[in-house]
Amino acid sequence: MIWPAVAGSAAVTYLVRVVAFEVALPARVPRSVARYVDALPAAIIAALVGPTILVHGRSVTAGPELVAAAAVIAIVAWRRNLLAGVLAGVAVVALLRLVLSS
Amino acid sequence: MLVSVLVIGIPFGIVARQAGLAPLEIVAMSLFVFAGASQFAMVQLFRDGAGVPLVVATALLINLRHLLMAAALRPSFGGLSATRRAAAAFVLTDEAFAMAVGWFRRGRTELGYYLTFAVALYVVWNIATVIGLAVGPAIGDPRRFGVDFAITATFIAIVVLGVRRRSDVAVALAAALMASALAAAGASVVAVVAAGVLAPLVALATRDEGGA
Numbered sequence: 001m002i003w004p005a006v007a008g009s010a011a012v013t014y015l016v017r018v019v020a021f022e023v024a025l026p027a028r029v030p031r032s033v034a035r036y037v038d039a040l041p042a043a044i045i046a047a048l049v050g051p052t053i054l055v056h057g058r059s060v061t062a063g064p065e066l067v068a069a070a071a072v073i074a075i076v077a078w079r080r081n082l083l084a085g086v087l088a089g090v091a092v093v094a095l096l097r098l099v100l101s102s
Numbered sequence: 103m104l105v106s107v108l109v110i111g112i113p114f115g116i117v118a119r120q121a122g123l124a125p126l127e128i129v130a131m132s133l134f135v136f137a138g139a140s141q142f143a144m145v146q147l148f149r150d151g152a153g154v155p156l157v158v159a160t161a162l163l164i165n166l167r168h169l170l171m172a173a174a175l176r177p178s179f180g181g182l183s184a185t186r187r188a189a190a191a192f193v194l195t196d197e198a199f200a201m202a203v204g205w206f207r208r209g210r211t212e213l214g215y216y217l218t219f220a221v222a223l224y225v226v227w228n229i230a231t232v233i234g235l236a237v238g239p240a241i242g243d244p245r246r247f248g249v250d251f252a253i254t255a256t257f258i259a260i261v262v263l264g265v266r267r268r269s270d271v272a273v274a275l276a277a278a279l280m281a282s283a284l285a286a287a288g289a290s291v292v293a294v295v296a297a298g299v300l301a302p303l304v305a306l307a308t309r310d311e312g313g314a
Contacts, residue, residue, distance in 0.1 A: 002127050005154045009144060009161035010134035016165050018191035020172035021179055032306050034170055039302035041139040041164045042264040043277040047298030048146040049257040050278030051285035060286045065251065072255045076262040082109055085262070089255030094248035 064096035103197050107223055108230045110138055113256045115234015116241065118145045120253055125235050132231040136224060137195065140164040142260055149253075152291045160295055171199040178206050182213060193220035269305040277301035 053069045054060050068089045076085035111132070118128040123145065131141050140161040147157050172194060179190055190213070198220035205215060241249055261274050280297035 001154060002123065002148060003130075005144065005148070005157035006127060006130050006135065008154060008158035009131075009140065012158055012162040013135050013137050013140065013165045013168075014192060016162065016169045017172055017194045018188065020169050021176055021187050021191045024176065025173045029170055029173070035305055036302045037167045037170060039270065039273050039305045040166060040299070041143075042261050042270060043273050043301040044160060044164055044295060044298030045139060045143055045146075045257055046261050046274040046277040047281035047294050047301065048143060048150075049254060049261070050281040050297075051294060052146075052254050053258075054278070054282040055285045058286055058288060060282055065254065068248075068251055068255070069258055072258045073262055076259045077265070080263065082113060082256070082259040082263065085259045086113070086252055086255040089258070090248045090252050092248075093251040097248060 064093050064100065067096060068092040103201070104222060104226050107197065107226045110260070111227045111230025112234040112237070114138065114141055114145075115231040115236070116238040117142070117234075117253050117256050118231075119235045119238030120241070120249070121145045121149045123148060128231060128235050129228070132228045135161065136193070136227060137161070137165050137168075138227075139260065139264075142257060145253075146257065147291065147295075150291045150294075152295075156292055156295060163299060167196075168194055168199075171196075175199070175202055178202070178211070179213065186213075186217070190217060190220070193217070193224050195220065195223060197223055267305075269308050272308060273301050273305050276304045 053065045054062075056063060071092045072085040072089035075088045076082060079085070114132070115128060118131070118141075119125070131144065135141055135144070143160050143164055144157055147160060152160075172191060175194075179187055182190060198216065201219050202216045241252070265271055265274070277298045277300075280301060281294045284293045284297055
């Protein structure tokens with residue numbers, strides 16, 4: 001399942017990169033479309049990560065993950081540093097799980 | 103910029119390894135797909151057990167912006183040979199695009215600089231991937247010390263680093279909340295991705311007070 005998905009993704013990714021080099025787009029792209037396309041990557045990743053933070057089984061619940069997620073957001077927004085955010089997030093989750101389980 | 107690629111590439115290798123992908127599969131993603139955001143999304147989709155069509159469609163949607171970038175660069179790249187143009191397209195990334203736009207705006211026309219820079223990004227991205235996947239298993243087993251959360255935290259950081267306008271925050275929150283509601287209701291991964299596809303409409307509905 002992984003190899004066909006990687007091959008397919010590589011093919012479509014190359015396609016979107018090469019097609020406008022080879023042929024001119026038939027019309028000017030409206031600003032709204034450009035804005036939409038530009039916002040897609042972060043939106044799709046946010047959608048994929050949201051449930052891993054908020055959903056436990058069949059319910060939306062606040063747990064250690066939500067607190068840790070807030071810590072990651074705050075630190076990355078402040079320091080623009082991925083590693084610092086990830087380390088802080090892992091530390092917060094580990095600490096809260098320890099406290100909550102004891 | 104090469105350093106920032108290293109800083110994202112290493113976590114990619116680590117996360118992909120922690121998610122249970124084989125080293126060869128991870129290397130192939132960086133060699134042939136070579137698009138950071140979509141590679142992270144693919145890792146999460148593999149974790150969620152998504153099917154091939156969904157993975158490919160997601161990669162297409164995430165990388166659709168390259169079509170517009172290539173269209174913008176097309177006038178400057180018309181003089182290249184077919185082979186060089188094909189190579190220039192293969193290494194087109196957000197970073198290479200930003201560099202090229204700045205370069206041409208200053209009145210430069212040589213394309214060798216773009217190609218060298220874009221290829222350097224490609225090499226560094228792949229080296230970073232290999233470093234990450236080599237380091238990954240050394241970090242320890244997931245669940246222990248909250249290491250499992252490192253994957254989630256990396257994804258959050260990727261989204262936060264991508265925020266440039268105020269409406270980006272609204273889009274990310276809308277996507278995460280919509281997807282969570284759907285997932286809690288028992289919806290499939292397809293619906294979760296659909297939430298991400300719908301969320302940017304929020305950006306179109308709001309005036310961009312954050313400035314573009």
